[in-house]
Amino acid sequence: MKKFISYASVVILLGLFIYGFFAYKKVFTANTNVSKTTYIFIPSNANFQTVKDSLAKHIINMDNFVYTAETKGFDKEFYTGRFALEPNMNNYSIIIALSKNVPLRVSYNNQETIADLANRLAQQTEPSAEDYLQAFTEPYFLEEFGLNEDNVLSVFIPNTYEFYWNVSAPKVRDRLVREYKKFWNEERKAKADSLGLTPLQVVALASIVQKETAKVDERPKVAGAYLNRLRINMPLQADPTVIYAIKKESGDYDQVIKRVLHNDLKINSPYNTYVNAGLPPGPITMPDISSIDAVLNAENHDYIYFCASVDNFGYHVFASNYNDHLRNASKYSKWVASQNYVR
Numbered sequence: 001m002k003k004f005i006s007y008a009s010v011v012i013l014l015g016l017f018i019y020g021f022f023a024y025k026k027v028f029t030a031n032t033n034v035s036k037t038t039y040i041f042i043p044s045n046a047n048f049q050t051v052k053d054s055l056a057k058h059i060i061n062m063d064n065f066v067y068t069a070e071t072k073g074f075d076k077e078f079y080t081g082r083f084a085l086e087p088n089m090n091n092y093s094i095i096i097a098l099s100k101n102v103p104l105r106v107s108y109n110n111q112e113t114i115a116d117l118a119n120r121l122a123q124q125t126e127p128s129a130e131d132y133l134q135a136f137t138e139p140y141f142l143e144e145f146g147l148n149e150d151n152v153l154s155v156f157i158p159n160t161y162e163f164y165w166n167v168s169a170p171k172v173r174d175r176l177v178r179e180y181k182k183f184w185n186e187e188r189k190a191k192a193d194s195l196g197l198t199p200l201q202v203v204a205l206a207s208i209v210q211k212e213t214a215k216v217d218e219r220p221k222v223a224g225a226y227l228n229r230l231r232i233n234m235p236l237q238a239d240p241t242v243i244y245a246i247k248k249e250s251g252d253y254d255q256v257i258k259r260v261l262h263n264d265l266k267i268n269s270p271y272n273t274y275v276n277a278g279l280p281p282g283p284i285t286m287p288d289i290s291s292i293d294a295v296l297n298a299e300n301h302d303y304i305y306f307c308a309s310v311d312n313f314g315y316h317v318f319a320s321n322y323n324d325h326l327r328n329a330s331k332y333s334k335w336v337a338s339q340n341y342v343r
Contacts, residue, residue, distance in 0.1 A: 026091065027064075027068050027090065027091050027092050028090045028091070028092060029064070029091075030060075030089065030090055031059050031064060031065060031089065031090055031091050031094065032059055032085050032086065032088060032094065033058060033059065034058055034085050035087060036087065037084050037085070037086055038058055039082055039083065039084055039102065040054045040055060040058065040083055041054065041082050041083075041165060042078070042079070042081060042083065042098075043080060043126060043166070044080050044126065046078075046080055048076075051069075051078055051098070052065075058085055059094070064091055065091050065094060068091035068092060069095060072095055074095050078098060079099050079101060080101075081101035081102070081164055081165055081166045082101060082102050082104060082164065082165035082166070083097055083101065083102060084100075085097060101164050101166070103162045103163060103164050103165075104125075104163065104164075104165055105161070106121065106124045106160065106161050106163050106172075107124075107158075107160040108120045108121065108158055108286070109158035109286060109288060110158065110210070110285055110286050110287075110288070111153070111286045112244070112247070112253050112284065112285045112286070113153065113253060114136050114137070114149065114153050115129070115133060117136070117153065117286065118130075118132035118133040118136065121169075125163060125165055125166075125167060126166045126167070127167070127168060127172070131169040132169045132172070132173075135169040135170045135172070135173045136152055137152065145177070147200075148281075148282075150281040151200055151204070151281060151282035151283065152282075153282060153283050153286055154199075154203040154204065154282060154283055155176070155177055155180045156176050156180065156286065157176070157179055157180055157289065158287075158288060158289065161176070161179065183289075184199050191297070192296060195227065195296070195298075197295075200282075201279055202292060202295050203283050203287060203292060204279045204281075204283050205223070205226060205227075205279060205295050206223075206283070206294065206295045207284045207285045207287045207291070208226065208238045208240055208241060208273075208280075208284060209222050209223045209226065209291045209294055209295060210285055210287040211238075211240035211243075211285055212238065212239075212240055212316075213314075213315070214314060215314050215315055216288075216290045216294075218315055218316065219290060219291055219294035220294045220297055220298050220299045221298075221299045221301070221303070221316075221318065222294070222316065223291075223295045223298035223299070224298040224299040224300060224301050224303065225301075225303045225305070225306055225318065226238070227295075228301075228302070228303065228304050229304060230278070230279075232304075233277065234304065235273055235274060235275075235276070236273035236279070237274050238273045239260045240284055241272060241273040241280055241284055242264050242265060242267060242271075242272055242273075242274060243257045243260060244271050244280075244284035245269035245271040245272045246264060246267060248269065248271060249267065249269060259336060271284065301320075302320045303318040303320050304319070304320060304321075304325075305318065305322065305328075306318040306328075307328050307329045307332045308332050309332075310331055310332055310335040
C-alpha cells in the first residue's frame, strides 16, 4: 500500500509538473509576430471577440493567448484604446500591454471649415466626424463662448496635441478650448486690443493673410496693408474671401480656383469683402499661429495696395497709391493672361 501511495504520488507530481510545464509554455512563450512596435486599437464597444480580432494578425498562437486571458480573467474585463505590441512578447506581457492605453499625437492645420476639422480629427481618433461636428456646434457650447457656426473654427489653434485614441469628442473640444485660452494670453490680448480687434476678429483677418501669402516672412507686411485698409474704412477687397464665397456657395471646398474673375467680385455673400466693408463673419481657413502673430505684430507702413509679383514668385509688390498699384496690377494681369488660366 505504501509503495502504491508512493507511486501514485510520483505520478501525480509528475502530472502536475507536466501540466505546469505546458501551462508555463502557453503563458510565457513568445507569441507576437511583429518586427517593431505595432499599435492595435480596441474600440469602446468591444467584446472579447473584438479583442481577438484586433490581435489576430499580430500573434502566433491564438489558443495560447485565449488560455492566458481566461486564466487572468482578461476575457471578462479588458481595456479599450490604443495599445503597443512589441516583438517577442509572451502572452502574459501581451495582457499587461493591453492594460496600458497609449496616447497618440493628434495634429491639424489649415482646415477651411468646421466639418473639415471634424473629419481630420476623426481620421486620427475613435469618435466619428459626426460626433465631433455635434460637439463643436452644440448650442450651449456656442452660446457659452459667444460663438456661432461661422466663427467657431476660430477657437481651434492649429498644433499637435496628445490624446487617448478613444477619447470622447466633447473632451477633445474642451481641451482645445483650454488651449485657445492659454494661447490668448494677456500679451496677445493687449496687442489685439491696441489694433481695435477682438481675438476672433484677429483670427478672421489672419485667415485672409494665410490665404494671401504662403511666405511666412511676408505675412506681417500683408497684415499691415489690410490693417491700413481697415483704419481708413476701405473694403478689404481680398481675393481669398471671394474664392471662399464661391466655394461656400457651391459646397465644393476642394475646387481649385487660381483666378478671380470680374464677375466673381459681385457674388452676393457676406464673405465677399469687395462688396462688404470690414471683416467677414468668420475665418476663411484655420490660420497658422504665424499668421495670427503676423496680424498682432503687423509691419507699420503706409502700403494699402499689393498684388502678386511676377519677378519674385510667391511674394507680392506693394504700393501706397492707386496709380502705382495699377502699374503693378497690369504687369501681373499680362502674366496671368500668358498662362491661359480660365479659372
